[in-house]
Amino acid sequence: MxxxxxxxxxxxxxxxxxxxTEDIYTETLNEMLAEFQKGPLTWDVKIQLQGLPGPEAGKKVIEYYELPITLDEYDKKNVALQSLKWGTxxxxxxxxxxxxxxxxxxxxxxxxxxxxxxxxxxxxxxxxxxxxxxxxxxxxxxxxxxxxxxxxxxxxxxxxxxxxxxxxxxxxxxxxxxxxxxxxxxxxxxxxxxxxxxxxxxxxxxxxxxxxxxxxxxxxxxxxxxxxxxxxxxxx
The missing domain is CATH 3.40.50.1000 (HAD superfamily/HAD-like)
Structure with a gap:
């Protein structure tokens, strides 16, 4: 056709x-989830995050994994972990x-x-x-x-x-x-x-x-x- x-x-x-970068997102999010004895991130959850603006994806993760942090704290942790890996x-x-x-x-x-x-x-x-x-x-x-x-x-x-x-x-x-x-x-x-x-x-x-x-x-x-x-x- x-x-x-x-x-x-x-x-x-x-x-x-x-x-x-999707692999890097998975890696860094798993590191953060492990801090709270949560995770790992699975594809049934990840598929819902793909392509979403950062704040919306963050809200979904916090809710799904019941993380005891604010969106702002989540964002800071994420940025810190990700920025170490963007060069790869x-x-x-x-x-x-x-x-x-x-x-x-x-x-x-x-x-x-x-x-x-x-x-x-x-x-x-x-x-x-x-x-x-x-x-x-x-x-x-x-x-x-x-x-x-x-x-x-x-x-x-x-x-x-x-x-x-x-x-x-x-x-x-x-x-x-x-x-x-x-x-x-x-x-x-x-x-x-x-x-x-x-x-x-x-x-x-x-x-x-x-x-x-x-x-x-x-x-x-x-x-x-x-x-x-x-x-x-x-x-x-």
Whole structure:
């Protein structure tokens, strides 16, 4: 099946899709949970956290594991543990090659992440070779995204596409875009945005994804890796 509309732009999630930060999140959260004799984090819980803005994910963890700390304390502990490991972030298979390929073809690409600016910088400052390829970068704390409108709402993609259209003086529509995602909230947000979704879940997430076909509802496809993307299928 070919994509019915010629793809004019590609929009990317970051964590767990382009770089291995989902594994780092699991590792650091398990360290924190162990402090309270809780955990470990399992994928049935983790799947609910993926793609959420930090405060929302934090609330879920505190409630689920009944942690005796405030959201602020949780955040401070998290930041301290994570910042020690962001330097180990690396591109996942196929990610960097795909970005380079799209750039070489002149296809506008935007990064749309739920991570705030400081976390984004921590995760990517040593990976400039890939992240300098993006035509637009939108972080979760962007002032143009109203509070409480993180994924599964489509706002982050709308801002990312708006930036591309402004930069290239184009009028690309959401249904002329591919959104690349790894998490369920992200897939829902991409569908709400109106794009075609390429969904690349974490290899360990498959047992808890539920009915993937029903979630995609004919608006995208599930891949085991970005390396498996058939570019010609989308006219890329």
């Amino acid at each position: 070919t994509h019915p509309v010629a793809v004019k732009a590609c929009l990317f999630d970051m964590d767990g899709l382009l770089i291995n 972030c690396k591109f996942l298979p196929g990610a960097l090659n795909l970005l380079k390929y799209l750039k070489s073809k002149g296809i506008p690409i935007s990064l749309c992440t739920s991570s705030n600016k400081s976390k984004f910088n921590g995760k990517t400052s040593h990976l400039t070779e890939g992240f300098d390829l993006f035509d637009a970068i939108v972080t979760g704390d962007d002032a143009r995204i109203p509070k409480g409108r993180g994924k599964p709402y489509p706002d982050v993609w709308q801002v990312g596409l708006k930036e591309l259209n402004e930069k290239f003086h184009t009028d690309i529509k959401s249904d002329e875009c591919i959104v690349f995602e790894d998490g369920i909230p992200g897939v829902k947000s991409a569908k709400a945005f109106g794009a075609h979704v390429i969904w690349v879940p974490h290899p360990e997430a498959y047992t808890v994804l539920g009915d993937t076909e029903a979630l995609l509802a004919g608006k995208g496809e599930l891949l085991s890796s970005l390396e498996k993307l058939q570019k010609n299928k989308y006219g890329l």
